[in-house]
Amino acid sequence: MATPLSADQFVAALEAEGVTVVETGDWREHNRNHKGAWGPVNGVIIHHTVTSGTASSVELCYDGYEELPGPLCHGVIAKDGTVHLVGNGRANHAGTGDGSVLDAVVNEARPPRPTSNDTDGNAHFYGFECINLGDGDDPWPDVQLEAIERVSAALCRAHGWGAASVIGHKEWTDTKIDPVGFAMDDLRDAIAARLGAAPQEPAPQEPAPQEPATPQPAAAYTVRPGDTLVAIAESHATTAAQLVALNDLADPDVLHPGQELKVPAAGNAYEPFPGADFFRAGPDSPVVTAMGHRLVEEGCSAYAQGPGPRWTDADRQSYAAWQRKLGFTGSDADGWPGRTSWDALKVPRTS
Known part of the structure; x- marks a missing residue:
């Protein structure tokens, strides 16, 4: 058993585990605490959303709907691995489940198959909705699976839990099938391995070998009000240093509306x-x-x-x-x- 993390502790734990966090609206005060207990917390439940699209999924989990008001979880894990925090406190994610499963989680044992729904899971579990249609065909990108692993490990590390404290919704109640598409035992094995080491940031990808630079033909760009050299460079897939050299600029911080600049024609990839x-x-x-x-x-x-x-x-x-x-x-x-x-x-x- 454990006291729920504060909002600051929650964010700190996720970021320390290398999770990319987006704070949504007033998530720090967004909860269902007026409807029942929140805590002591005992573990983490993983769900899938049966939706597609990050913005609409986050909005649904934040607001809920008429029959089930939000928040519907504590965080939404997007396909790109970003975790959008939508609630802090009691959330409508777990519903009722099997008390013997809760006992197993508390004792860090393999959960039995759920056969009854007699215990309030919303009081005892953090919940994360993972964006997936749940049809068995919608893929789980590696970066999303790694984010699920990192989120789970972060909370286990913060509370001193083991990987057995993480379960799927289908392991909590026999009325649910989520998550579909990966095995919870495989996830727990990955969490256990991560907990056996210090938190690590995601490994940076090695840049692809670059061909030697060759001179590129130049095109013209007319400076607009509010333009900066960095913004112009980014919009034309080049660098401020290259623009300084191409235009022989004495002071790159001084631009004037109407001024003509040379930009690499071949790098003119983005709309300014x-x-x-x-x-x-x-x-x-x-x-x-x-x-x-x-x-x-x-x-x-x-x-x-x-x-x-x-x-x-x-x-x-x-x-x-x-x-x-x-x-x-x-x-x-x-x-x-x-x-x-x-x-x-x-x-x-x-x-």
């Missing part, structure tokens, strides 16, 4: 930020289509159809999901593109 006013004017542009496709690729789609060239509320909702994915909150995640989020999205150039 067109400015906030561009979107507020309701454009009909291939830039909007290209942006929409990138949002879909990032799992931030609120589109019922499309995306298309005309700016719509679906574009704004999708972009707000992208801003939240980057960690922006409040008015900084209002769906109106800004330079920082736009540069991070890397929209392919349309002309």
Whole structure:
């Protein structure tokens, strides 16, 4: 048995285990504590969402629905391994389950097959929803499985538990089948191995060998209000240092609207930020289509159809999901593109 972690302790434990964390809304105060006990905590339950798309899945788990109010878990583990925190305290994720399973978790023993539903699991377990359709065909990316392992190990390490403290929803109650697509015993073996060593950051991938650089033809770029050399370089798949050399700039920090710069034509891969006013004017542009496709690729789609060239509320909702994915909150995640989020999205150039 253990006292639940505070919000700060929770985040610290996950980050110490190398987990990428996104804090959603007021998750620190978002719970169902007024409906029942929260703690003592005894373990972790892993679920799958039966949904696709990061933004919509996180929203569902945060808000819940009429029959089952949110939060529906403590964190949502996305396909890219990012963990979106949506609740802190009692959450509607486990429901009732078998008390003999809880006893096994407390004693760090293999759980028996659940046959009754007589114990409130929401009081005793952290819960994580993992984005997957649960149909046996939807893949589990390695980075997502590793995030599940890291999250589970982080809480076990924080509370002094062993890997047997982590169970699947289907091991808690005979009314559920999740998670489908990987074996809980394999997950526990991986957690046990991780707990046998100190926390480690994800290993950086070795960069691919690069061909020797060759001179590239130059194209022209006209400086816009608010431009910086770094932003221009990122938008054209190059570096600020290369632009300084190409343009023989005396002071790279001083740019003037209307100034003509040379940029590498072959590196002109990304659409430069067109400015906030561009979107507020309701454009009909291939830039909007290209942006929409990138949002879909990032799992931030609120589109019922499309995306298309005309700016719509679906574009704004999708972009707000992208801003939240980057960690922006409040008015900084209002769906109106800004330079920082736009540069991070890397929209392919349309002309």
